[in-house]
Amino acid sequence: MVALIIAYLALLALSLLQQTTTQTEQVCSSKDSVLSCWAKRLLFVCTVDNVEGFALLFGASFYILESPERKQKIIYEAWQIVDNAAGSGVPTSPARVIALQDLNNYGVSMRGLDAPNADLIEIDLGNAKLHEATLNDAELTGANLTGADLTKANLTGANLRVAKLAKALLIRANLSNTDLNIA
Incomplete structure (x- = not known):
């Protein structure tokens, strides 16, 4: 409406x-109220x-x-995909990768994300809010985590080879057995 x-x-x-600019067709006359x-x-x-x-x-x-309603629907559906992938225990899910990138692009906080053993090769999560995320044993080879907030994240055993970590916050993150090789 x-x-x-x-x-x-x-x-x-x-x-x-x-x-008012053409004055060819006058709707009102001077007599009209x-x-x-x-x-x-x-x-x-x-x-x-x-x-x-x-x-x-x-x-x-x-x-x-x-x-705004369309944006909320996209965010809701993206979270459903992420939750379904986590619930099924499937490590490789291209839909989850796209959904996580969409959530990040919309600036949604992914605080407490639960994605252990997830295949997130070359995912783009630059500036992501991943505070307290569970990414243990995740495959993050070539991932863009530039500027990401990984404070208190569990990255135990994660593969971060060739991952971009410039300006990432890793305060109190668990990096035990994490592969951080550059090449």
Whole structure:
């Protein structure tokens, strides 16, 4: 409903602007009251000529107004994928990799993430919020963890070969038996 009102007001404003600049078709006369003039202008907008513009404005307004809901749905679905992969115990899950990257791209905190033994080769989690994440025995070869917050993360036995760890926070992270070879 809000999108419809926004679209209508935008179309009305464009119509009024066009009317004042062209002066070819006068909707109101000097005899009309202010209320009568506004009523005529509102009805003038509702013509067949304006249906296409009205539909486009309505669609665009509706799309913009639904944006937060779409974002929440994407985040919710990404967490479902991550949870399902963890619950099934499957180490290799391309869907989980994409879901984790999506969550990170949306700036969602992944604090306490539970992904032991996960195959996360070359995952891009730059600047991720992975405080207290469980990534023991995870395969993180070539992962981008630049600037990631891995404070108190469990990385016991994880493979971090060639992983990018510049500016990553590893405060009190458990790095026992972690492979940190560069090449």
